[in-house]
Amino acid sequence: MTNKILPIVFGAALGVAATAASAATLDDVKAKGFVQCGSNTGLAGFAAPDDKGEWTGIDVDVCRAIAAAIFDDPKAVKFTPLTAKERFTALQTGEVDVLVRNTTWTMSRDTTLGLNFAGVNYYDGQGFMVRKSLDVTSALELSGASVCVQTGTTTELNLTDYFKANGMDYKPVVFEKLEEVNAAYDANRCDVYTTDASGLYSIRLQLTNPGDHMVLPEIISKEPLGPVVRQGDDQWFNLVRWTLFAMINAEEMGVTMANVEEMKGSDNPNVKRLLGVDGKFGEAIGLSNDWAARIIKHVGNYGEVFDRNVGPNTPLGIARGVNALWSKGGLQYAPPIR
Numbered sequence: 001m002t003n004k005i006l007p008i009v010f011g012a013a014l015g016v017a018a019t020a021a022s023a024a025t026l027d028d029v030k031a032k033g034f035v036q037c038g039s040n041t042g043l044a045g046f047a048a049p050d051d052k053g054e055w056t057g058i059d060v061d062v063c064r065a066i067a068a069a070i071f072d073d074p075k076a077v078k079f080t081p082l083t084a085k086e087r088f089t090a091l092q093t094g095e096v097d098v099l100v101r102n103t104t105w106t107m108s109r110d111t112t113l114g115l116n117f118a119g120v121n122y123y124d125g126q127g128f129m130v131r132k133s134l135d136v137t138s139a140l141e142l143s144g145a146s147v148c149v150q151t152g153t154t155t156e157l158n159l160t161d162y163f164k165a166n167g168m169d170y171k172p173v174v175f176e177k178l179e180e181v182n183a184a185y186d187a188n189r190c191d192v193y194t195t196d197a198s199g200l201y202s203i204r205l206q207l208t209n210p211g212d213h214m215v216l217p218e219i220i221s222k223e224p225l226g227p228v229v230r231q232g233d234d235q236w237f238n239l240v241r242w243t244l245f246a247m248i249n250a251e252e253m254g255v256t257m258a259n260v261e262e263m264k265g266s267d268n269p270n271v272k273r274l275l276g277v278d279g280k281f282g283e284a285i286g287l288s289n290d291w292a293a294r295i296i297k298h299v300g301n302y303g304e305v306f307d308r309n310v311g312p313n314t315p316l317g318i319a320r321g322v323n324a325l326w327s328k329g330g331l332q333y334a335p336p337i338r
Ligand SMILES: N[C@@H](CCC(=O)N[C@@H](CS)C(=O)NCC(=O)O)C(=O)O
Pocket: 039, 040, 041, 042, 043, 082, 083, 084, 102, 103, 104, 150, 152, 153, 154, 155, 176, 177, 178, 195, 196, 199, 200, 223, 225
């Protein structure tokens, strides 16, 4: 645990971005018996505790999948709720082992914070929500509007770019905490709410009268959201990255929570490698060879995770869209296990 802090302090003293070059996160995680996962403070569909305090969501399931791969137990996870501003420090200092918190992969985050993005578990883009009574149908009609936004996000930056690029003025109304942004918008302290489109659908459900609000058609940015780890621990990076890839590959091969045991008897060489029947792919990432079978048994494949948390039959009702598999016209694509 402490072995992570020291290199960061020295790194900072040397003027280098946070590094934890020799940190063996997997050893620490195995020793303590759980994964400490940095999560959202509460965004339905992505990461939120239910009435019983159980965390669910598409991000939560990445954390559970990592725990399933390591411990054969999707509950061997503890969640640290983090605001946008707090999240990277929590990962850099070793307070969390992995950050899975609707975090956009950008060049500056990837190259200047001592962190690495392990993949994309949800392709998003930024949008705008307004009261229907405002009577606008396009973001291009928002000149002069007051806009509620959360600090420490790409959202804040894209907002500036978009209004500038379109020669429009706006008044930013900025908060650090999600509840504050939501309350301000709900109380009519701003005309517009902007964040990732998925977030808008989630937040709309929590407003006093969800039906009074609409999401405008413009998507103004690319927000590839994915899990983040510290730089300098390649084993842990590989483990997190291949956990996500295993879920995507499982969907492509038709391996599900329900059929995973039966699929271990499949003749398909791809399925055999995925499920650890052939090869030693788990060993290469410090795990047992049935690591992916454990993930699928406890958490499901990518499509199952999507459908359960944010899909058309959930309150969020999000279509697969660009998050469909590459073979179905979407962007979700995992390199092969071989
Ligand atoms: N994807 C963007 C925005 C992420 C973000 O923090 N969005 C807000 C609004 S949906 C949020 O999740 N807030 C929740 C919180 O502070 O816990 C980023 O990485 O900067």
